[in-house]
Amino acid sequence: KLPAPTSAPHVVITAGPTREALDPVRYLSNHSSGKMGYALAAEAAAQGARVTLISGPVNLPTPHGVERIDVETAAQMHHEALTLAPHAGLFIGCAAVADYRAASAAEHKIKKTDDSDTLTLTLVKNPDIIADVSALPTDQRPFVVGFAAETQDVARYAEDKLTRKGLDMIVANDVSQQGLGFGSDNNAALLLWRSATGTSQREAPPQPKTQLAALIIRHALSLLPSQRPS
């Protein structure tokens, strides 16, 4: 691990999917590969920050100089994020967190039955990690950057999330576009952030996730009000 320069903030990043067990062999999840979040972690470390990556299950090597904490469920990611965020200067929520989990995961494998063609699962809401980080008391609250994965009305839904979750900045990506977003090496985004005049925005055209990560990290660091000690 590289020694952290004292001037750089501690950056905490969530990445990848979460997995919510249905029974011992099945789970609910999504197509996040972790590539976007890992690129952000690599870039923040390259820019001299101390970086902690809270990662869902992915097949990626840990970026050089980054501390990685592996989790599986949204509840575990929530616990790690809320432990680390009060001591961080910048928190970036790039993970595709499952909004719901099974009300109770079955202890044994759910069996197919002959008497019904349907199976009903009861799901309960998971905690909203980034909203809870945003709601930390002012003296413990890092600068908070969220992501928004949208398939329509990207700017409108992203601005709604920026406000509803109390974020400082949001990176909106249109995940319906072929070759961009989930799983691919490329992405495009609309950056929205709070400014003196309301909400400002900047468009980032399709490009490798590594390049987009550099733009996002530079932009977020430039918006930090002051660097809190980490």
Ligand code: PMT
């Ligand atoms: O991993 P890749 O394959 O590289 O793909 C990258 C990506 C498409 C997953 C990434 O760019 C992205 O968009 N990540 C956010 C995905 C998502 O779940 O978006 P959302 O609009 O549902 O959530 C909005 C924000 O709330 C996100 O910052 C998310 O991390 C956060 N959230 C959501 C639910 C929850 N329970 N807790 C959260 O913190």
